Amino acid sequence: MAFSSSSSLIALALLLSLSVSSVTSTSKFDELFQPYWAADHFSFDGDAVNMKLDNFSGAGFSSKSKYMFGKVNVQIKLVEGDSAGTVTAFYMSSDGPKHHEFDFEFLGNTTGEPYIVQTNVYVNGVGNREQRLNLWFDPTKDFHTYSILWNQRQVVFLVDETPIRVHSNLEHKGIPFPKDQAMGVYSSIWNADDWATQGGRVKTDWTHAPFVASYRSFEINGCECPVSTADSDNAKRCATSGGWWDQPILSELNVHQSHQLIWVRANHMIYDYCSDAGRFPSVPVECEHHRH
Numbered sequence: 567m568a569f570s571s572s573s574s575l576i577a578l579a580l581l582l583s584l585s586v587s588s589v590t591s592t593s594k595f596d597e598l599f600q601p602y603w604a605a606d607h608f609s610f611d612g613d614a615v616n617m618k619l620d621n622f623s624g625a626g627f628s629s630k631s632k633y634m635f636g637k638v639n640v641q642i643k644l645v646e647g648d649s650a651g652t653v654t655a656f657y658m659s660s661d662g663p664k665h666h667e668f669d670f671e672f673l674g675n676t677t678g679e680p681y682i683v684q685t686n687v688y689v690n691g692v693g694n695r696e697q698r699l700n701l702w703f704d705p706t707k708d709f710h711t712y713s714i715l716w717n718q719r720q721v722v723f724l725v726d727e728t729p730i731r732v733h734s735n736l737e738h739k740g741i742p743f744p745k746d747q748a749m750g751v752y753s754s755i756w757n758a759d760d761w762a763t764q765g766g767r768v769k770t771d772w773t774h775a776p777f778v779a780s781y782r783s784f785e786i787n788g789c790e791c792p793v794s795t796a797d798s799d800n801a802k803r804c805a806t807s808g809g810w811w812d813q814p815i816l817s818e819l820n821v822h823q824s825h826q827l828i829w830v831r832a833n834h835m836i837y838d839y840c841s842d843a844g845r846f847p848s849v850p851v852e853c854e855h856h857r858h
């Protein structure tokens with residue numbers, strides 16, 4: 567291969583350095599995750615990974631490994647403008663009919679109307695534990711950090727390190743707590759206009775497609791579970807490995823975090839399954855023990 571001039575060499579060097587830097591900035595995504603749905607609906611832009619929904623397909627990515635306990639952080643910038651009918655989810659889940667799942671679901675809205683953040687917890691295959699809140703910022707303007715902290719005492723959902731939900735271990739009251747199955751980390755965007763926006767009344771306007779959610783700053787800091795190892799062995803190892811997530815200080819919210827959660831619930835919560843008497847004539851058993 568011959569080069570006709572030094573300027574093309576410089577251009578080539580520039581190109582190479584550009585591609586190298588974009589490789590390093592998304593390497594964390596490649597190291598931890600892979601597209602599992604519609605790889606052709608992904609694009610990589612500097613340190614951001616974009617996933618799009620159009621009238622042909624949604625898209626999703628999953629972690630390459632599974633984990634038991636730890637913390638997952640990802641920064642997300644939700645669909646800008648008209649996102650009505652779309653749902654973007656970020657969640658952890660195990661496999662099988664008795665799976666556990668910790669969900670963030672971001673329900674889109676028409677331009678200028680607020681997104682709703684719905685969280686849910688599935689234990690042994692059963693969910694129906696929805697909470698909904700609006701946010702104290704516009705999640706479509708900038709990247710914000712969404713996290714799940716999971717240890718043997720609690721599951722905490724955090725937005726920019728502010729706890730928005732705690733699911734506590736109440737096994738001493740006979741209530742099962744998810745701590746025996748390794749979980750993957752997932753995100754997806756899809757069309758859910760049968761329920762997502764204003765109860766399904768507002769449909770996806772495909773003339774506004776593609777709907778793009780952007781991600782960056784992927785972090786998983788937990789007890790990694792080889793797929794070849796049985797859950798019971800992983801559970802034993804991950805529960806006794808002395809991981810940072812088992813420090814006593816992380817067994818419940820600290821005072822500052824408790825105040826933050828009270829503030830979120832007082833100012834931003836719009837739905838809590840625990841107080842939905844129409845749906846649950848007798849209060850779900852774990853709600854009786856909620857201390858907030």
Ligand SMILES: *[C@@H]1O[C@H](CO)[C@@H](O)[C@H](O)[C@H]1NC(C)=O
Pocket residue numbers: 673674675676679680681682762763764765
């Ligand atoms: C969308 O906006 C409307 C009007 O402000 C609001 O009632 C609704 O809760 C918002 N979110 C969703 C997901 O429907």
Ligand SMILES: *[C@@H]1O[C@H](CO)[C@@H](O)[C@H](O)[C@H]1NC(C)=O
Pocket residue numbers: 621772773774775
């Ligand atoms: C998808 O949307 C585009 C843009 O609105 C439109 O041109 C196209 O016909 C649609 N295709 C299908 C399969 O609905």
